[in-house]
Amino acid sequence: MKKAQIRFVQQQLKKRGFNAGPADGVAGPITMTALDATGLVPEHWDDKRKLTGFVQSIIKEQDIDVGDIDGYWGPQTQFGYDTLLHFLKNGQIVQNWRPEEIQKPATFQNWPLQTPEDELVKYFGNPGENQTRLALPYPHRLSWDTTSRVNSFLCHEKVHDSLQRVLTRVLEHYGLQEIRKLRLDLWGGCLNVRAMRGGSRYSAHAWGIAVDYDPERNRLQWGRDKATFSKPAYDMWWRCWEEEGWVSLGRFRNFDWMHIQACRIC
Numbered sequence: 001m002k003k004a005q006i007r008f009v010q011q012q013l014k015k016r017g018f019n020a021g022p023a024d025g026v027a028g029p030i031t032m033t034a035l036d037a038t039g040l041v042p043e044h045w046d047d048k049r050k051l052t053g054f055v056q057s058i059i060k061e062q063d064i065d066v067g068d069i070d071g072y073w074g075p076q077t078q079f080g081y082d083t084l085l086h087f088l089k090n091g092q093i094v095q096n097w098r099p100e101e102i103q104k105p106a107t108f109q110n111w112p113l114q115t116p117e118d119e120l121v122k123y124f125g126n127p128g129e130n131q132t133r134l135a136l137p138y139p140h141r142l143s144w145d146t147t148s149r150v151n152s153f154l155c156h157e158k159v160h161d162s163l164q165r166v167l168t169r170v171l172e173h174y175g176l177q178e179i180r181k182l183r184l185d186l187w188g189g190c191l192n193v194r195a196m197r198g199g200s201r202y203s204a205h206a207w208g209i210a211v212d213y214d215p216e217r218n219r220l221q222w223g224r225d226k227a228t229f230s231k232p233a234y235d236m237w238w239r240c241w242e243e244e245g246w247v248s249l250g251r252f253r254n255f256d257w258m259h260i261q262a263c264r265i266c
């Protein structure tokens with residue numbers, strides 16, 4: 001385990017009121033005793049597993065997908081750790097999310113929670129099922145081949161009407177010229193039966209209830225400092241989505257700014 005990761009463990013222990021000694025990145029007896037005192041990791045694990053298991057618990061606490069708390073640092077743990085650090089570092093930015101400013105019209109859909117997955121299945125059916133074709137209010141372009149025009153795409157039948165209302169409002173507000181200029185027509189996909197990046201669960205795309213826009217300028221790991229969609233020119237774009245209850249991972253978690261989904265993360 002890296003020094004920075006052990007320092008992270010020590011800081012988290014201190015935050016929770018345990019005496020972990022100085023945050024020096026060395027897992028000595030004081031740190032390990034504090035770890036045992038948390039009761040979060042089995043005592044029969046070796047030190048390395050305990051440290052990893054503790055980090056995994058912290059990640060899980062923030063509702064970030066980390067898989068099983070098994071004490072082994074694999075790609076899923078690494079992804080969860082990176083996501084958590086990013087989230088903690090930009091924590092104050094979450095305050096820019098102002099749900100009280102969002103007007104919820106009569107049509108507002110209270111989309112189901114993303115987890116537990118069986119609740120999502122209860123509402124939408126199995127991944128890939130109940131899809132229908134949405135005729136777009138304005139033509140889109142494929143983000144990976146901008147010369148290809150997209151006039152419709154497959155989405156879940158339960159989000160179809162809502163999607164149509166969102167995009168109609170976007171068109172009314174911005175107009176075609178501005179839409180093109182702001183790259184609101186650069187479509188990165190909707191239905192895609194695949195597991196979540198770094199996870200074993202399905203992504204919201206598997207149900208056709210998530211859409212990606214302009215992935216190139218709103219990359220997965222980019223935060224507010226880099227992602228185009230965080231800029232003020234896009235305030236109305238987000239309002240159109242949020243009034244229909246759609247969730248932007250960028251606005252909510254300050255990562256994956258390309259991604260908008262019709263299920264809640266909390």
Ligand SMILES: [Zn+2]
Nearest residue numbers: 210211212259
């Ligand atoms: Zn996405």
